[in-house]
Amino acid sequence: HGYGQIAPVAPHATLEPTPIAKPIRREHKARRVLAAAHRFTEVQTYAWYDDQWLAQLDYEPEDALRLRNPPAPANARLRTSLVPNLLRVASDAAPQRDEFRVFEVGRVFLPDGNDCQEMPRLAGISVRPVRDGAIEEHYRAVKGALEDVCHALAGAELSAEEDAKDGGAGQPWLASGRWAR
DSSP: OOGGGSOOOOOOOOOOOOOOOHHHHHHHHHHHIIIIIHOOEEOOOOSBOOHHHHHHHTOOOTTOOBOSSOSSGGGOBBOSOSHHHHHHHHHHHTTTOSSEEEEEEEEEEEEETTEEEEEEEEEEEEEOOOOTTHHHHHHHHHHHHHHHHHHHHHSOOOOOOBOOSSTTTTOTTSOTTSOBO
8 A cells, every 4th residue: 555645644632631649639738738837858768677777776567578689688678667767867867957857758568468558658757956845845846737737638636645655565766655646
């Protein structure tokens, strides 16, 4: 038949913007609230734990999934919490800064029978030097940030329960009597 016999016509296609998924919108809202309104800096940490850092924390994560081909021998377990890696960020930043706030919106990996559930999480750390009356002020600032995130994401008020004096159930960063759920 020959190429010269084919009419050069551009294909017709209707283009529509891809809608942003609701979970992604919630993550973006949380980021905006924390970064813009409360001066938090977003960080992104690895999806796995560092065994040497966990040993320094005296933390042994329960049911962490193991990678068959880890990036390094000490990085074989997928994270089940964002907090240990954020504590590493805080530990590295503390010598350079007296005061800082960091947060991460990331995924944790939880075993589900023979499968793995990838769950979104939000965690943050706020560090401030202790001064007269500063603990109460710092507490209120962090609580205000959490309230704003709850309101932006769910249109709801923050609900908190005091800890049950269990020392954090294997999480050494939770001091008994000084945390809430």
